[in-house]
Amino acid sequence: AQSVTQPDIHITVSEGASLELRCNYSYGATPYLFWYVQSPGQGLQLLLKYFSGDTLVQGIKGFEAEFKRSQSSFNLRKPSVHWSDAAEYFCAVVGDRDDKIIFGKGTRLHILP
Amino acid sequence: ETGVTQTPRHLVMGMTNKKSLKCEQHLGHNAMYWYKQSAKKPLELMFVYNFKEQTENNSVPSRFSPECPNSSHLFLHLHTLQPEDSALYLCASSLGSAGNEQFFGPGTRLTVL
Numbered sequence: 001a002q003s004v005t006q007p008d009i010h011i012t013v014s015e016g017a018s019l020e021l022r023c024n025y026s027y028g029a030t031p032y033l034f035w036y037v038q039s040p041g042q043g044l045q046l047l048l049k050y051f052s053g054d055t056l057v058q059g060i061k062g063f064e065a066e067f068k069r070s071q072s073s074f075n076l077r078k079p080s081v082h083w084s085d086a087a088e089y090f091c092a093v094v095g096d097r098d099d100k101i102i103f104g105k106g107t108r109l110h111i112l113p
Numbered sequence: 114e115t116g117v118t119q120t121p122r123h124l125v126m127g128m129t130n131k132k133s134l135k136c137e138q139h140l141g142h143n144a145m146y147w148y149k150q151s152a153k154k155p156l157e158l159m160f161v162y163n164f165k166e167q168t169e170n171n172s173v174p175s176r177f178s179p180e181c182p183n184s185s186h187l188f189l190h191l192h193t194l195q196p197e198d199s200a201l202y203l204c205a206s207s208l209g210s211a212g213n214e215q216f217f218g219p220g221t222r223l224t225v226l
Contacts, residue, residue, distance in 0.1 A: 034214070036217075041219070041220075042219050042220075043117070043119075043203055043205075043217030043218050043219045043220050044156075044203070044205075044215075044217040045217070046214050046215075046216075049214060090156065100158060100161070100169060100171075101158065101215065103155055103156040104155065105154075105155045106155075106156075
């Protein structure tokens with residue numbers, strides 16, 4: 001069965017600094033991979049997704065993620081964070097023959113002014 | 114209204130009450146989902162409906178009873194809940210189920226006294 005690990009529960013960065021949120025997955029084949037963001041009191045919003053093809057995926061709000069099969073990782077990056085990026089970020093995986101999406105436990109991002 | 118809406122946004126109920134959560138999607142999707150989001154736990158998939166048919170029941174206690182009268186509406190009927198059922202309940206929808214992006218509603222914050 002597939003699984004997702006987000007090793008960092010909390011991450012704090014200064015506004016304007018670069019960001020990388022880690023995500024590792026466990027799945028036998030190439031899964032579908034997603035990053036979602038959840039602002040306080042809101043539902044989840046999709047930032048980007050990877051199905052196949054180019055391993056560097058561009059998303060909304062200036063985010064990107066890179067699929068690395070050798071490391072079973074799908075880390076989320078942003079070159080310069082803004083205070084409005086403070087939120088909780090979820091990595092998720094779906095097997096190609098499965099309709100059950102598995103979410104990581106989330107990483108809460110704090111931004112220092 | 115656009116996207117996925119949920120009502121009510123907040124609900125406080127006693128353990129002997131019966132209440133219902135409502136979800137409506139205006140995206141023309143055919144798959145709908147209920148999730149439970151508790152503090153310190155991963156997002157938990159509860160139910161999946163595809164074309165009004167339940168395709169997933171993730172070992173959810175019978176005090177939670179879903180209903181999907183059509184592809185646009187999803188209900189979660191609640192009765193004799195426990196305090197540990199207090200959580201954010203999120204509804205989502207997607208076009209098809211396997212591997213497709215899910216669009217989330219803002220959630221219902223449920224408190225069981």
